[in-house]
Amino acid sequence: MASSVLSFDHFGFRYGKDEPKDNPWVLQDVSVTAEEGEVLLVVGRSGCGKSTLALALNGTVPHLIEGETTGSVTVAGLPVLDSKVQDLALHVGMVFQDPELQLFALTVEDEVAMSLESYGMPRGEMRERVKWAMSVCGLEGMELKPPGKLSGGQMQRVAIAAVLAREPELLVFDEPTGNLDPAGSRQVYETIRRICDERGRTIVLVEQDLAPVIDLVDNIVLLEEGKVLYQGKPYEVMRELDFLRQCGIKIPAATEFGLDLERKGLYSYSRIPLTAAEAAGPVKHLFKPAGLAAPKEAAASADPPADRAPTGPAAPEKPAPVVEFRQVSHRYDTGQLALDSINLSIYPGEFVAIIGMNGAGKTTAALHVAGLLKPTSGKVLVEGVDTLDKTVAEMARTVGLIFQNPNDQLFKDSIIAEVAFGPRNLGWDEERTKAATAHALDLVGLEGLGDRDPDSLSIGERQRVAVASVLVMVPKVLLLDEPTTGQDQRTLEPFMRLVTELNHRGMTVLMITHDMEVAMKYGSRVVVMSGGHIVLDGPPREVFIREDTLAGANLRLPEILELAKQFTGGKAVYFSGLTEFEQWLEGGSRP
Amino acid sequence: MILNVLGMAESLVSYEPSPRFLHRLNPITKMAMALVVIIGGMYASFPQFPWVINFGIFVVLSLLAMIGGVPLGKEMRLRGGYILAILMVLFLANLIFARGGEGVPYGIRPVTYFAIEPIIYVTSISVNYALAKTLFILDSIVMVIVFLKSTRLADLSYSMQRVGIPYSVATLIGMTLRCVPMVTGGLLTVYNAQRARGLEMDKGPLGLRLRRWGGLLTPLVLVLMKWVDVMSIVFQSRGLDFSKRRRTRLRLLPFGVADALVTIVSIGGLVAFIVWSRRLL
Numbered sequence A: 001m002a003s004s005v006l007s008f009d010h011f012g013f014r015y016g017k018d019e020p021k022d023n024p025w026v027l028q029d030v031s032v033t034a035e036e037g038e039v040l041l042v043v044g045r046s047g048c049g050k051s052t053l054a055l056a057l058n059g060t061v062p063h064l065i066e067g068e069t070t071g072s073v074t075v076a077g078l079p080v081l082d083s084k085v086q087d088l089a090l091h092v093g094m095v096f097q098d099p100e101l102q103l104f105a106l107t108v109e110d111e112v113a114m115s116l117e118s119y120g121m122p123r124g125e126m127r128e129r130v131k132w133a134m135s136v137c138g139l140e141g142m143e144l145k146p147p148g149k150l151s152g153g154q155m156q157r158v159a160i161a162a163v164l165a166r167e168p169e170l171l172v173f174d175e176p177t178g179n180l181d182p183a184g185s186r187q188v189y190e191t192i193r194r195i196c197d198e199r200g201r202t203i204v205l206v207e208q209d210l211a212p213v214i215d216l217v218d219n220i221v222l223l224e225e226g227k228v229l230y231q232g233k234p235y236e237v238m239r240e241l242d243f244l245r246q247c248g249i250k251i252p253a254a255t256e257f258g259l260d261l262e263r264k265g266l267y268s269y270s271r272i273p274l275t276a277a278e279a280a281g282p283v284k285h286l287f288k289p290a291g292l293a294a295p296k297e298a299a300a301s302a303d304p305p306a307d308r309a310p311t312g313p314a315a316p317e318k319p320a321p322v323v324e325f326r327q328v329s330h331r332y333d334t335g336q337l338a339l340d341s342i343n344l345s346i347y348p349g350e351f352v353a354i355i356g357m358n359g360a361g362k363t364t365a366a367l368h369v370a371g372l373l374k375p376t377s378g379k380v381l382v383e384g385v386d387t388l389d390k391t392v393a394e395m396a397r398t399v400g401l402i403f404q405n406p407n408d409q410l411f412k413d414s415i416i417a418e419v420a421f422g423p424r425n426l427g428w429d430e431e432r433t434k435a436a437t438a439h440a441l442d443l444v445g446l447e448g449l450g451d452r453d454p455d456s457l458s459i460g461e462r463q464r465v466a467v468a469s470v471l472v473m474v475p476k477v478l479l480l481d482e483p484t485t486g487q488d489q490r491t492l493e494p495f496m497r498l499v500t501e502l503n504h505r506g507m508t509v510l511m512i513t514h515d516m517e518v519a520m521k522y523g524s525r526v527v528v529m530s531g532g533h534i535v536l537d538g539p540p541r542e543v544f545i546r547e548d549t550l551a552g553a554n555l556r557l558p559e560i561l562e563l564a565k566q567f568t569g570g571k572a573v574y575f576s577g578l579t580e581f582e583q584w585l586e587g588g589s590r591p
Numbered sequence B: 001m002i003l004n005v006l007g008m009a010e011s012l013v014s015y016e017p018s019p020r021f022l023h024r025l026n027p028i029t030k031m032a033m034a035l036v037v038i039i040g041g042m043y044a045s046f047p048q049f050p051w052v053i054n055f056g057i058f059v060v061l062s063l064l065a066m067i068g069g070v071p072l073g074k075e076m077r078l079r080g081g082y083i084l085a086i087l088m089v090l091f092l093a094n095l096i097f098a099r100g101g102e103g104v105p106y107g108i109r110p111v112t113y114f115a116i117e118p119i120i121y122v123t124s125i126s127v128n129y130a131l132a133k134t135l136f137i138l139d140s141i142v143m144v145i146v147f148l149k150s151t152r153l154a155d156l157s158y159s160m161q162r163v164g165i166p167y168s169v170a171t172l173i174g175m176t177l178r179c180v181p182m183v184t185g186g187l188l189t190v191y192n193a194q195r196a197r198g199l200e201m202d203k204g205p206l207g208l209r210l211r212r213w214g215g216l217l218t219p220l221v222l223v224l225m226k227w228v229d230v231m232s233i234v235f236q237s238r239g240l241d242f243s244k245r246r247r248t249r250l251r252l253l254p255f256g257v258a259d260a261l262v263t264i265v266s267i268g269g270l271v272a273f274i275v276w277s278r279r280l281l
Helices: A050-059 A062-064 A110-120 A123-136 A152-164 A182-198 A241-246 A251-265 A276-286 A361-371 A392-398 A413-425 A430-443 A459-471 A489-504 A518-524 A547-552 A561-565 A577-585 B004-011 B027-043 B052-067 B072-097 B124-149 B153-162 B167-195 B205-237 B257-277
Strands: A005-016 A029-033 A038-042 A068-077 A092-095 A171-173 A204-208 A219-224 A227-232 A323-331 A335-345 A352-356 A377-382 A399-402 A477-481 A508-512 A524-531 A531-540 B112-116 B120-123
Touching: A005 A050, A005 A204, A029 A050, A029 A068, A029 A219, A029 A227, A038 A050, A050 A062, A050 A068, A050 A092, A050 A171, A050 A204, A068 B027, A092 A152, A092 B205, A110 A123, A110 A152, A123 A152, A123 A182, A152 A171, A152 A182, A171 B153, A182 A204, A241 A251, A251 A276, A251 A335, A251 A561, A251 A577, A276 A561, A323 A361, A335 A361, A335 A377, A335 A531, A352 A361, A352 A518, A352 B167, A361 A377, A361 A399, A361 A477, A361 A508, A392 A399, A392 A413, A399 A459, A413 A430, A413 A459, A430 A459, A459 A477, A459 A489, A477 A489, A489 A508, A489 A518, A508 A518, A508 B153, A531 A547, A561 A577, B027 B052, B027 B124, B027 B153, B027 B257, B052 B072, B052 B257, B072 B120, B072 B124, B120 B124, B153 B167, B167 B205
Parallel strands: A038 A204, A038 A219, A092 A171, A171 A204, A352 A508, A352 A524, A399 A477, A477 A508
Antiparallel strands: A005 A029, A005 A068, A219 A227, A323 A335, A323 A377, A524 A531, B112 B120
């Protein structure tokens, strides 16, 4: 029988070096074990204690981040509470969320070798270990590259190689793809898969999204407010759909589909499906959907016409574009060509999702719309006026830009001061500023909280403050740069409802996102960028059937369309959601 | 301006791979060369020496860069404006405030071109001195570019340890250089986030602009503190520390015949120059 590599025994923790009693318990009475070779998934919404649990595995909690503990934690036979982080590092390898903050050396191979050098490993053995770890992580040929010049996915793989090289008994991944684009995430998950295949290593994965890893894991621990709510095999846990949703967990489309079939009495799975193949395999013969022979032809265009009609709900007929790119190129000082002669017209009332991998030119395009970057050649017109002729302050009246991380934006000591910051920059008088601030806070549902310090708010609330701080200037265009990154479903959905409501009130929304599901669900139009070009532009129904072009841009299909492919002979066919897909399957007709 | 300076720093520290001899030299050899250029140039900046000596060093370094595959021209095109501005300020300051009559070589009578007594004298000696000093700074900048563009910073950190600099200092220098692009990126994000709310950073009176930049520092410092916190946790959780325990090294940088030759020629040349030049002093 395999022995336990990690064991939490009634473990509890609350932060605070001197006065922990003032703080709530972040973890309470946690009892979890994992055996040698087991892959354990820890899931839960933001702030549920997942990361604290992970940090307790290598002694960061409570040795580096101090606080009060109860119970005990044992890793590889060592009592964590009585062992030094230095000693635990030999047994536990930890990969964190932000790849950039985990790399210290100036070349990839130095990074991988750094801790081996620190432990005085002989050179020959060290060279072998470094070579092996780099090959498992797919980093061959990058030995002498500076880590700072790599993509996010590559950097994260360097971080994985750096901990893997020590060959620890336990590997802990704390939301390792949280800051990555789809291509980077895929690389990291493939690496984790290879590690799982390579040796019987114990792995703890901390995640918000189940779908990418669900087929890898042996056991799942569900945390809610610091307590273990559920612990068991994935097939058992996934039956508790309502419960999982309440906890802010995103359910894989394949699982929802399988459970729907069971609920309708159409099929009973021996164990609940976790992947598209598992869901479709046993039931394909039950359905004879019509229309597969002639799926709707793709109409999305790689070269959008200037007079493309808007598809947003509030869009009037044939209006003038509110944002227009005319042959816009932008080259950075470093020589990198970020935008290459792009043409794009955005019409009032549209909800445009801009997707693409990191470096595709999405953020550069967004900064042009906000007037924060000027084109190297071509023109960007906002409400018909060249951004070159407008100051930054003038642009702020028309375009409200929300950054991915609200912490980059918020720095005042009260919400009111934060929201009033923009109007004051624009020179509004106090009365007007006050009225606009109150209105903006009302719009985002933060009325009555104006005196609170933004630092005391949750991430979702801080994001609302960031939205209010641009809405207050009554912009025509709302520009969102990766607004959903790192958010669980319970935070994401209300936030997206707010953005949709603003769009329905007539505000044009441009949203940069890596999340294919969000782009498909909320965007009335999807623009796909790759290498500084627009490679696709059209409504989701037209864009998400162009699988080859999406793959060329290093993007994947949304989950529901991957599932649908199982029933269409591998051909990408668009469905707006699970309901539409199931209706098509059961009705025998195409939507 | 700040972003441009940070961008310049980022560009300066980025290694440009090449198979030429300069890149193959041991960093310690290049450090010795840099030292020779700096000591020699400083020595040649005394008023007793004509400015052409420092100009000669500049020519030699430029040739070295050209033959050694260092893109000096590209760097000068990109950053030449800043370098020129620095050199102009230095030249004028040295020209006006160098006491032109002091340290005059025996037998040479300075010609005064312009004077506001008793503070400012522009003489034939001060022109020579200002030129020599300015060229010395230019030589130093070129040497730094040649050194950094032909040396991996990882190897530099290693070489620093070989010449006796403690592991903690060498590693911290390496980590600081690694963080330059991160800090630039962080500052740019915070800068844009505030400008997007109508904050004009580069307009208005100087005092107002300084206050606005001061306001920008708050979110930047908060972001940086968070980074330092996370990096410190990651560093320790990987079992890394700055203790004086025995460490091994993945790569060895050989000190070959070419290194020995270059070091001997450089140091020998410097010593010969100093011995010869003492006759002039």
